[in-house]
Amino acid sequence: MSWSLSIGRIAGTDIRLHITFILFLAWIFGANWAAGGASQAWDGLAFMVLLFACVVAHEFGHIFAARFFGIATPDVTLLPIGGLARLERISEEPREEFAIAIAGPLVNVAIALILVLFFGARPDLGALTTIDSTKVAMVDRLAMVNLFLVLFNLIPAFPMDGGRVLRALLATRLGYARATEIAAVIGQGFAFALGFIGLFSNIMLIFIAIFVYLAASSEAHFVAIRSMAHGVPVSAAMMTQYATLTPDADVEQAVELLLRTSQGEFPVIDDAGRPVGLLGRADIVRALKERGPNARVADAMTTAIPTIGNRYHLEDAFRMLQEKATPAVAVIDAAGRLVGLITPETVGEMMMLREALPKGASFGPWGPIVRT
Numbered sequence: 401m402s403w404s405l406s407i408g409r410i411a412g413t414d415i416r417l418h419i420t421f422i423l424f425l426a427w428i429f430g431a432n433w434a435a436g437g438a439s440q441a442w443d444g445l446a447f448m449v450l451l452f453a454c455v456v457a458h459e460f461g462h463i464f465a466a467r468f469f470g471i472a473t474p475d476v477t478l479l480p481i482g483g484l485a486r487l488e489r490i491s492e493e494p495r496e497e498f499a500i501a502i503a504g505p506l507v508n509v510a511i512a513l514i515l516v517l518f519f520g521a522r523p524d525l526g527a528l529t530t531i532d533s534t535k536v537a538m539v540d541r542l543a544m545v546n547l548f549l550v551l552f553n554l555i556p557a558f559p560m561d562g563g564r565v566l567r568a569l570l571a572t573r574l575g576y577a578r579a580t581e582i583a584a585v586i587g588q589g590f591a592f593a594l595g596f597i598g599l600f601s602n603i604m605l606i607f608i609a610i611f612v613y614l615a616a617s618s619e620a621h622f623v624a625i626r627s628m629a630h631g632v633p634v635s636a637a638m639m640t641q642y643a644t645l646t647p648d649a650d651v652e653q654a655v656e657l658l659l660r661t662s663q664g665e666f667p668v669i670d671d672a673g674r675p676v677g678l679l680g681r682a683d684i685v686r687a688l689k690e691r692g693p694n695a696r697v698a699d700a701m702t703t704a705i706p707t708i709g710n711r712y713h714l715e716d717a718f719r720m721l722q723e724k725a726t727p728a729v730a731v732i733d734a735a736g737r738l739v740g741l742i743t744p745e746t747v748g749e750m751m752m753l754r755e756a757l758p759k760g761a762s763f764g765p766w767g768p769i770v771r772t
Contacts (some may be wrong), residue, residue, distance in 0.1 A: 404477050413463055413485075414475035415456065421478045425449075447541060452478055454511055454546055458553075459483040461507035462561075465500040469493075488723040492576045494568040501564035505550045512546040515539050523547055557587035559615035580623040587616030625718060625747060632714040637750050638731045638740030644669050645679055647698035651687045654679055654697060665727045665743065668701050673737035675730040677701035707732050710739055714750075717742040 404416040425448060432444035456476065462485050463473040472488040491497045515521035523543035554562040563583050570579035591613035598605030643657045645668045657666060658681065668677040679701040687700035706720045707730045717729045721744060731740035 406475075410456075410460070411463075413460075413473050416475055416477040418477055418479050421452075443538075447538060450538070450542055451545055452483070454508065454542065454549070455483045457511065458504040458507050458549060459485040461503040461505075462487075462500055465503035466491075469496045469500070471500075489719065492571075494571040494576075497564055497571075498568035501561045501568065504561050505553050508546040508549045508553075512543045512550075515543040515546070555590060556583070557590035557612055557616065558584055558619045559587075559612065563587050563616070563619075577623055577627040580620055584616045584620035587619075588613050591616065622722075626715055628750070633710075634708060634712050634714050634717050634731055634742060635710050635740065637714050637717075637746055638710075638742050639746050640740050642667065642741055644738070645697050645701075646670070647676060647696065647701070649697045650693065651684060651691070651695045651697065651700055652693035654684050654700075655688070655693065658684060665741075667705070667728070667730055667738055667741060668697055669738050672735075675705055675707060675732065675738045677703045678705040678726075678728060678730075680727055705730050707736075708742070709734075714742070714747070718747055721747070 403420075404418040406414050406416050408415050425445065428448050429441050429445045433441035455478065459476045463476065466473055466485075466487050469491060471491060474486055474488065476483055476485040487500075491500065512521075512523065516523065519539045521537075521539040521543035523540060553560050554565070556562040556566040558564070563586070566586065567576075567579045567583040570582055574582070591609045594612065595606050595609030598609060643661050643663060643666060645654055645657070645666050647668055647670065654666060657663070664681045666679045667675050668679055670676050677698070679697055683700050683702060687695045691699065704724075704726075705728070706724050706726055708717050708720060710731050710733055717731070720726070720729050721742065727743060729742040730738055731742060733739050
């Protein structure tokens, strides 16, 4: 995630702090200092650090459950509203998604039980308004906030864990795509309700509502694209008219292509036409700053460009775009030569055109569209 920095690794997963999280801690420290002096400031900061340690533990509940099902977990990012573990893919198997989603809240239940049984914590959810009070014991506050995290995350709305639990349960009877639509609508409804409450109570609820609404919409759109791409040959959606570069070309040539075309990413091919890298707009700018216009493309390009055969399906290419977080997937023929590109933009355009068709119409590789 951009605007974040890595602070280390745990069990092979990067732990990242978003810049807003650092600013949030600074604000908490300053507000407590102004309200009660140094003692309250350090107490408040210590509580927030312990709280987000519990959030990290929550995210690692998801991470270890995902790894059990063979899903890689590159990093987890701490934000002011909580943690965000990035999974390379979301399982469409209801049993797996249920286990991964419920694992996080179960970690918070375990933490609360440990605090109660071994540290004498006495949580009272009715006293959540005193969560920032130094008059309440630290262990009591931590136990309360872990129980709150369980209840909040199990709300059946994306992107909370409860939304994914709901989808997993619905998918056992309705299918993955339809279950996502229903869960997303519920999530958006929850966001409107939360935003309305925020108008009369706490402005922070409005920001959370916006985040929930956008996350629910994004999830629904993502699954709709995957559903649309099912069974469609990759050759039907790939871009076939594009400019290419060779490894020995200089960056000045790439600049000219960037200005003359609408491309933002340029495939780099060898003498046999096989893809060996990808040169993006950011790579060009960085090379100009560090090496000048005479730098070789080979020294500036990204070599890890994923490839897919032209006989595969669009859903496979789309999955690669998501899992590899890459700006493009190179489509190759049986000889390994570049024959096309799949980018998020080409997939999005296909989705837009498909949705624009009237009921019963069809084009390209898609059959008649049935709208319900």
